Amino acid sequence: MANHPDLLVGTEHGDDAAVYRLDEKTAIIVTVDFFTPITDDPYEFGLVAAANSLSDVYAMGGKPLVALNIVGFPSELAVEMLGDVLKGGYDKATEAGCLIVGGHTVDDAEPKYGLSVVGLIEPGKEVSNSNAQPGDVLVLTKAIGTGIITTGCKQGITPDAILKNAVAVMAELNKGASEAMMRVGVNSCTDITGFGLMGHLRGMVRGSNVGARIRVADVPVLPGVWELLEKGTVPGGTFRNMAGVKDCVDWDDSLTEEQRLLMCDAQTSGGLLISVPESKLDQLLSELEASGVQTRAVVGDITAENPGRIGVSP
Numbered sequence: 001m002a003n004h005p006d007l008l009v010g011t012e013h014g015d016d017a018a019v020y021r022l023d024e025k026t027a028i029i030v031t032v033d034f035f036t037p038i039t040d041d042p043y044e045f046g047l048v049a050a051a052n053s054l055s056d057v058y059a060m061g062g063k064p065l066v067a068l069n070i071v072g073f074p075s076e077l078a079v080e081m082l083g084d085v086l087k088g089g090y091d092k093a094t095e096a097g098c099l100i101v102g103g104h105t106v107d108d109a110e111p112k113y114g115l116s117v118v119g120l121i122e123p124g125k126e127v128s129n130s131n132a133q134p135g136d137v138l139v140l141t142k143a144i145g146t147g148i149i150t151t152g153c154k155q156g157i158t159p160d161a162i163l164k165n166a167v168a169v170m171a172e173l174n175k176g177a178s179e180a181m182m183r184v185g186v187n188s189c190t191d192i193t194g195f196g197l198m199g200h201l202r203g204m205v206r207g208s209n210v211g212a213r214i215r216v217a218d219v220p221v222l223p224g225v226w227e228l229l230e231k232g233t234v235p236g237g238t239f240r241n242m243a244g245v246k247d248c249v250d251w252d253d254s255l256t257e258e259q260r261l262l263m264c265d266a267q268t269s270g271g272l273l274i275s276v277p278e279s280k281l282d283q284l285l286s287e288l289e290a291s292g293v294q295t296r297a298v299v300g301d302i303t304a305e306n307p308g309r310i311g312v313s314p
């Protein structure tokens with residue numbers, strides 16, 4: 001495991017990105033993320049993949065500076081589609097104020113796209129996933145259920161309007177949410193992606209040595225998700241996530257299988273999960289609103305009891 005006095009955040013707690021100090025005023029945030037298409041539209045794929053890759057810098061409280069494209073693409077599709085994927089990535093990076101300065105492409109049977117991003121932060125200002133404090137409140141900035149919706153899309157049963165809305169949510173940068181939390185000063189943050197709400201919260205409670213409580217009724221859910229769940233639409237990754245958190249989640253007996261699966265749904269480009277002292281909650285909610293963040297849900301809190309565990313109630 002990498003260890004160095006200037007490595008402020010390394011691999012210890014499975015944080016969103018590494019943070020390396022260059023001097024007293026400057027640290028770089030370094031991260032990489034890429035995945036396979038979530039919809040049939042190559043431009044939208046580019047938008048969402050770039051928003052997702054940039055999100056790890058935002059989760060640390062940083063500003064993305066430069067990025068490199070990472071592309072795997074079948075050569076027979078590359079000519080007609082790759083340009084649109086890269087255009088989506090370019091447009092999203094531009095919105096973030098981040099320059100794409102190069103990249104690398106390999107021939108690959110299944111398309112893949114993402115970015116390696118370098119961001120900036122003042123040393124000591126970085127927001128890790130391992131400093132949540134008892135008494136903190138947990139705020140989530142996007143509704144969940146994108147894994148279920150995109151799986152339903154592959155099955156051909158997600159209504160167009162439902163998919164369109166989910167793509168817009170996935171393509172939304174976590175920039176405003178990140179800037180809001182940095183204006184307020186919060187204890188801990190992570191973004192919700194492939195391991196789902198429970199999986200990423202597990203990283204936070206373990207890294208911070210605290211417990212957490214989540215109320216299912218307070219967790220925002222994208223439109224159309226419950227209907228798809230009732231039809232049995234669940235991504236493979238979501239089942240794996242649920243098995244993966246078995247050792248640390250205490251589900252209330254009254255919770256249905258669907259509710260439990262949803263709390264573990266593998267997200268693409270999900271929101272920030274922010275752990276904020278209760279005394280600063282109102283300030284955070286108003287700063288999020290001022291930043292144009294539509295979803296500002298108080299979903300639970302942090303406890304001294306049951307360190308490393310998550311209690312989930314209806």
Ligand code: CO
Binds near residue numbers: 056191
């Ligand atoms: Co992350």
Ligand code: CO
Binds near residue numbers: 016032033056193
């Ligand atoms: Co990531």
